Amino acid sequence: MTDSNYAKSIELPTHEVFRNLKNAKQFAIDIGGSLAKLAYYSTVPKKRAKVLETNQVHTEEDGGELYALQEEDELRDQLHFIKFETKYIETCLDFIQQHLVNIHQSMHPKVIKVTGGGGHKYRDLLSRKLGVKIDREDEMQCLITGCNFLLKNIPDEVFMYQRHSNPQYKFHCHDPENAFPYLLVNIGSGVSILKVMSETKYERIGGTSMGGGTFWGLGSLLTKAKGFDELLEMAGQGDHRTVDMLVKDIYGGAYSALGLPADLIASSFGRATRSSEDSEDVDMAKALLICISNDIGQIACLHAKLHDLHRIYFGGYFIRGHPLTMYTITHAINYWSKGEAEAMFLRHEGYLGAIGAFMKGVQERGRYSSFWVENKALSSGLQSPVPGESFLDKQPHNMTFDMLEMDKFTKQLVSCPLLLDGASYLPDTEDLSMDEEARGYWLHCFMEATDKFAERAIKSQASTPDAEQRASRFKEKYLMRIEELKANPCAYGSLTVRSLLDTREHCMEEFHFVDPYAQQKRDENEHALQLLAARLKQLDDMEWNERQLRLVVGLLAGNVFDWGAKEAAILMEDLQNFGLKEAEAKLESRPWLVDDFESWLLRLKGPKHQCAVIFADNSGIDIILGVIPFAREMLIRGTQVVLCANSRPALNDVTYNEMTLIAKKVAEICPHIQSALLEGRLIIMESGQGSPCLDLRYIDHDLSEKMKELGADLIVLEGMGRAIHTNLNAAFSCESLKAAVLKNQWLAERLGGDMFSVVFKYARNRKVVPSGSPCSR
Incomplete structure (x- = not known):
């Protein structure tokens, strides 16, 4: 045919x-x-x-x-x-x-x-x-x-391969705005070595004809492999020592005077003439892969040293994420550069x-x-x-x-200008790929919760005939992802709670469950709005010191209303009998697990803040009875407030569109909010995010510009996703408040607390240096 x-x-x-x-x-x-x-x-x-x-x-x-x-x-x-x-x-x-x-x-x-x-x-x-x-x-x-496109758009694009480490893949924190200069070694059929100085300025400074085509061509002659992938698979199974001549084969051991270890390859295929009968196809394939990878690594390193470059990116389908290839190239770069240069690989190098x-x-x-x-x-x-x-x-x-x-x-997404050091910022508090206990717990936790999310998806589209079928496909796909991550935790980049949440949201979207909590949020917002006037009057009647404490307690209690937390969701099943007062009663007594309230109170007795940027969490009681009264107090003090919400839906998090409508309704209830909106002292903006967590490397460009324009000097991160799973140890160039309630028993114990423990972390200095536990101050 x-x-x-x-x-x-x-x-x-x-x-x-x-x-x-x-x-x-x-x-x-x-x-x-x-x-x-x-x-x-x-x-x-x-x-x-x-x-x-x-x-x-x-x-x-x-x-x-x-x-x-x-x-x-x-x-x-x-x-x-x-x-x-x-x-x-x-x-x-x-x-x-x-x-x-x-x-x-x-x-x-x-x-x-x-x-x-x-x-x-x-x-x-x-x-x-x-x-x-x-x-x-x-x-x-x-x-x-x-290459520039991938570096700019995919946070976990770059990694270093460490064969005998745990994890083997170490993802590199690259700053897209300070990416240049770098060396790009593209390994296709042949090899091109490019010095990249900017988006538009580059120079081909070298190359070699010994590339992927060489590996495939010689491999086809030396083995029975029928394709490139099969040849790579063979190489992973072979023993190159039956084919390659080692230093010990010549000297009987190491050549110490020259610093050459006994197992170092002295001659690629040097044993092939006398041991060809003992050599199998897999051995030939491995020796060939090592030979070509070693040469590419050495040539790349020499070019990097010649041009004083320390970042070397390797791309092209020769690598294909193959561990032996990456190990050999990494070893060559480390050996020839004496540790001064790093071999970095791209998850999508072939594209x-x-x-x-x-x-x-x-x-x-x-x-x-x-x-x-x-x-x-x-x-x-x-x-x-x-x-x-x-x-x-x-x-x-x-x-x-x-x-x-x-x-x-x-819309364009950029790094948050309030970060102290954007180049070293990592959003996630824990890297699950490095922590076997945490990885096992969270993978099981997300797997166990999948049925509930499938049920929620069906309920949100009960009138749609194929909703049940699509929910089943969502469940199948997400569980398959989790099984892959059990076998290879680094398959999709850094494994974190954030990445597991984001993957679930993407899987839901894939089967057209874009906002399954929409109706739930609507009901909760309407319910909370009915309680707002009484809540504000109660706060206004309090003495100043007491009011500041109740505002913070309300901010924290509101965060209990989170449908993404199993323990909280059980409490929320009956919202008529579980409100802000009941949530406050669930909070641990002071002193809290992290209790910087007295420092915060002392700060409030000083000069007003110029501009506070608040990243809100959940709809309903959280935003309306918790965040808005807190923001209102800042406005009354004379502080301009930027209230940020997700650009796209995730769980029951409030979105920008919803926040805009909520603000209008709140303005009808509260004259302070109404005048602040009209005068531009209260601004509603979208964060650029579509996740329960917050990655400050990628926020909405307009929000970033507004922060700089208004001289933001306080950032408030509310909720477990934004202040615990991410950003707990983030350092800012301005004052910061991180406020959350721990609604997961395992996590609470991990951080030294219990269910409904409170983290209220205030930093006035320009840098937070974490030590000890993640909650250390």
Whole structure:
């Protein structure tokens, strides 16, 4: 059967590798000598709950309506990346063409960006198969653009490989704004070494012909491997010592005078002539991999030393996340640089050229977006190709897919200007990949909670016929992710509570459960608004010192109303009998686990703050009876307040759209809030986040500019996600308040407390240096 005829029998793989082809609007392809990488852009419909103000007047008697809900389709842009072997390019193009039914209607102009060495060779084939014009892009420029794109948009893109450490993968805290200069070593069929000085300035300073093509070519001659992946798998099983000549084979041991250890390779394949009968295919493959990786590492290190560069990024599909390859390159860099340079790898190293070509087309079409985010429900992880049948399963090779998918943000995200040192900031309090006990607990915790979230998803769309089926698929996908993380904790980057929460949100979105708590939030907001007037009057009648304490206690008690915490959710089942007063009674007595209230009170007796930036947590009682009275007190003191809410829904967290409507309703109740809104002293802004946690490396650009414009001198982080799981040890250049209630027994005990222990952490100095437990001051 010819490739052309065979294409007609291909079915879409069950794991939906080629997703949304019918909606594809733009293509780019990077064609190397060995592998081709396809990038395409599609518009994907996703359900969302839209909030609409009603004309019904709010009254204390009937409660009124805060807002109505309406489900609507929201179009979201997604970017897809897939790789396949270049020798099957005609088959793959046939497959794409047959499933791309709207290509002529949706692609304007009808152009495909192409880069890589095969751009000229396959130009006519691409044009004929897809009926489009081919626009070739410079390969080196695409590589640089692709690398810069990944460094800017994916926090856990860069890692160092430590073979005998726990964990083996150490993710590098890179600052996108201070990324230059660096050395990029791209290992494709051959190797190019690039010195990158800026987004647009780079220079090819060297290279070698000994690359991935060499490994594959010689491997095909030396072994019976039928493909690149099989050859890599063989290398992982072999013993190179049956093929390579070691120092001890020549000297009988180490050559101490020159500092050469006995097991150091003295001659690659030096034993092959006398021991070929004892050498197996796997040994040949391993010796070949080590030989090529060692040479690439040495050449890269020499170029780095020559140009005084200490960051060396390795990219290209030769690496493929293969541990032996990364170990050999890392060892070579450490050895030749004497520890002065670091070998750093990219999780998506093979897509640099395809990303660069795609972004070139995006910019030319005027659709440039400054920020994209990795979709954690759809991308494959390190050493975890998507399971399923081979795309060309009838061909004599075993081909697996790995994918990267990204969602487009319409607004730019930047680092928070209030961080003391953005380059060293890490949001997460605990790295679960390094802590086996914590990892085991949290993976089990999230697995156990999945049924409840599936039930919530079904309930939120009870009138939709396929809700139960989609919830089942959500559950299956998320549980599969957890099983992968049990086997390989670093598969998707740093493993943290934040990443587990974000992955769950992405999985929910994938099956169109975008805001399953929308109705619940609506009900809770309406209920809390009815109680606000009495709450404010009660506070206003208090003596000043007492009022400051009750405001803080209310802020903390409001945080108990969190549907993401199992213990709190049980209490919230009956909101008519469990309110702010009952939540306050649940809090531990003072002194709290972390109790900086007296320091905070003393500070309030001093000069007013210029501008307070408050990151709020949950809807309902939390925001309306806890956060708003606290913010109101700051306003009365003469402090300008920026109230921040999530840009996108997560659990029962309040969103920007909801916060805007809540503020209007609160203004009808409270003259202080009304005048503050009218005068611009109270500003509602979106954080840029869509998570229960808070990663201050990526906040909304407008919010960042407002912080600088207003001279923000106080940041308030409220809730477990924002102040415990993330940012507990974050250092700021201004004063900071971190306020949360511990609503998880295991975590509370881990931090030295108990259920409903309080963390009220105030820092007046410019730097917080954590020591001892995470709660140390």
